[in-house]
Amino acid sequence: LPCTVRDLSEAAGIPAMQIQRILMQEGVMAKINDTMDEELTEFIAAELGVDVDFVQPVTLEDQLLTSIREAEDPEDQLEPRPPVITFLGHVDHGKTSLLDRLIGINVVSGESGGITQHIRAYQIEKDGAGISFVDTPGHEAFTEMRARGANVTDIAVLVVAADDGVMPQTEEAISHAKAAEVPIVVALNKIDIPGIDPNKAMADLSANGLQPSEWGGDIEVVKCSAITGEGMDDLLETLLTVADLHEYKANPHRSALGTSLEAQQESGHGVVAKVIVENGTLRVGDNVVCGDSYGKVRAMFDTLRPELAIQEAGPSTPVNLLGLDVAPAAGEHFYVLDDIAQARELAETRREQTRKETLGSTGPVHVTLENLFDRLEHTEEVQTLNLILRSDVRGSLEAIQKEFTKLDHPEVKLKTLLATVGGVTEGDVQLAHASDAVILAFNVVPDEKARQLADRLGVQIRRYDVIYKITDDLKLALEGMLRPEE
Numbered sequence: 199l200p201c202t203v204r205d206l207s208e209a210a211g212i213p214a215m216q217i218q219r220i221l222m223q224e225g226v227m228a229k230i231n232d233t234m235d236e237e238l239t240e241f242i243a244a245e246l247g248v249d250v251d252f253v254q255p256v257t258l259e260d261q262l263l264t265s266i267r268e269a270e271d272p273e274d275q276l277e278p279r280p281p282v283i284t285f286l287g288h289v290d291h292g293k294t295s296l297l298d299r300l301i302g303i304n305v306v307s308g309e310s311g312g313i314t315q316h317i318r319a320y321q322i323e324k325d326g327a328g329i330s331f332v333d334t335p336g337h338e339a340f341t342e343m344r345a346r347g348a349n350v351t352d353i354a355v356l357v358v359a360a361d362d363g364v365m366p367q368t369e370e371a372i373s374h375a376k377a378a379e380v381p382i383v384v385a386l387n388k389i390d391i392p393g394i395d396p397n398k399a400m401a402d403l404s405a406n407g408l409q410p411s412e413w414g415g416d417i418e419v420v421k422c423s424a425i426t427g428e429g430m431d432d433l434l435e436t437l438l439t440v441a442d443l444h445e446y447k448a449n450p451h452r453s454a455l456g457t458s459l460e461a462q463q464e465s466g467h468g469v470v471a472k473v474i475v476e477n478g479t480l481r482v483g484d485n486v487v488c489g490d491s492y493g494k495v496r497a498m499f500d501t502l503r504p505e506l507a508i509q510e511a512g513p514s515t516p517v518n519l520l521g522l523d524v525a526p527a528a529g530e531h532f533y534v535l536d537d538i539a540q541a542r543e544l545a546e547t548r549r550e551q552t553r554k555e556t557l558g559s560t561g562p563v564h565v566t567l568e569n570l571f572d573r574l575e576h577t578e579e580v581q582t583l584n585l586i587l588r589s590d591v592r593g594s595l596e597a598i599q600k601e602f603t604k605l606d607h608p609e610v611k612l613k614t615l616l617a618t619v620g621g622v623t624e625g626d627v628q629l630a631h632a633s634d635a636v637i638l639a640f641n642v643v644p645d646e647k648a649r650q651l652a653d654r655l656g657v658q659i660r661r662y663d664v665i666y667k668i669t670d671d672l673k674l675a676l677e678g679m680l681r682p683e684e
């Protein structure tokens with residue numbers, strides 16, 4: 199923790215001049231706001247005959263938000279809340295069409311180039327029970343939100359086109375959903391296509407560890423068609439059944455907290471933020487802080503009927519919110535505070551922090567094979583090293599994973615989040631970022647975008663072309679003996 203000359207002077211009650219004089223004797227010309235590292239601070243303190251103790255300053259953020267985040271909801275205030283559903287799947291398998299069908303609108307045809315560009319979030323009602331949908335464009339967005347600690351999803355619907363079966367992005371989506379530890383329901387879509395044999399896709403699913411319940415497994419596979427509407431009721435009912443099993447609850451009687459899904463500056467409206475309430479009830483007039491933005495909720499609108507103004511939004515409800523001063527990033531948490539001045543102070547402190555972080559480089563924060571050993575907590579508890587495996591052929595994936603099973607370590611268990619054929623993608627890097635994993639690339643290279651993202655996020659990608667070298671490195675890493683890659 200760096201300490202300035204002024205900090206030390208104020209803390210010790212000693213004139214800054216006196217400190218500067220000692221520094222000068224050591225050959226250091228210091229101005230009053232210059233920082234000294236811990237060692238130098240201790241040296242000066244010793245010269246002055248004072249004791250120093252370094253403590254983390256208690257910030258407003260710590261005081262306020264931690265208490266909000268960690269506040270326990272009394273059991274008698276908890277009420278069932280709608281499940282939040284996310285669609286994942288291979289491109290063109292029908293995610294957009296299915297959601298449109300479920301909510302009764304048609305967006306597919308109006309989209310530019312057929313690409314879903316924005317996060318959509320809606321709440322619908324089925325037999326008196328609410329269901330919320332958050333549709334992220336591609337699983338990268340899903341994982342990116344998770345990387346920010348935003349676990350808004352309760353259930354993942356994996357959309358698989360019956361004519362195509364499990365495709366590479368389906369496999370990725372499965373890994374992302376599994377890493378998020380949410381239940382998976384499969385929507386086996388396009389069942390209307392003549393001559394389709396759903397058994398082929400079902401076999402693909404079970405080969406990927408998703409055993410359909412009609413084959414004795416525990417994964418609900420709903421056969422459906424976004425075009426004819428077949429199976430839609432069945433899909434909604436299945437989602438409600440899974441939700442019932444998990445008894446999702448929240449406390450509508452407290453002030454709200456939740457997540458921003460996306461936001462933009464819109465001419466004539468100011469900032470419009472699409473947020474989802476996770477707990478509590480959000481009301482017009484509430485003071486909100488969201489990342490480095492803040493404001494008083496000026497108005498809220500229904501996401502399905504954008505002209506419909508609403509006064510309050512309970513748990514699992516998505517709304518378009520007006521009143522924030524700048525657009526918060528996707529995945530930022532929001533909190534309601536009693537005092538607008540506190541909200542402003544928090545937002546401004548964060549802006550200042552972000553500014554400092556962009557000035558100074560932050561360095562890697564994720565696990566690497568070199569820092570693994572130092573990060574181990576050396577406790578009785580077994581810890582997990584998450585790995586993402588990419589290879590040119592399926593055979594090598596199997597061989598490498600077989601080697602993994604031979605690595606037996608009392609403190610560390612290896613967990614493969616994803617093992618697929620093909621080069622390292624941005625999605626892999628996002629997954630590694632969200633789940634703190636190392637990426638091992640065997641006979642494949644990361645694409646340029648993936649490499650840049652990995653650099654930026656501090657995710658390690660290690661490349662190999664000999665299998666035993668991977669196991670050797672892992673052994674060394676587990677002992678803390680691995681040298682950095684040249």
Ligand code: GDP
Binds near residue numbers: 288292306357423
């Ligand atoms: P997404 O990329 O997963 O969001 O897929 P879209 O919803 O954009 O659908 C891709 C294409 O598949 C579109 O041309 C849809 O009309 C078509 N499609 C979607 N669902 C079905 C379905 O149930 N049956 C048939 N036959 N076509 C479908």
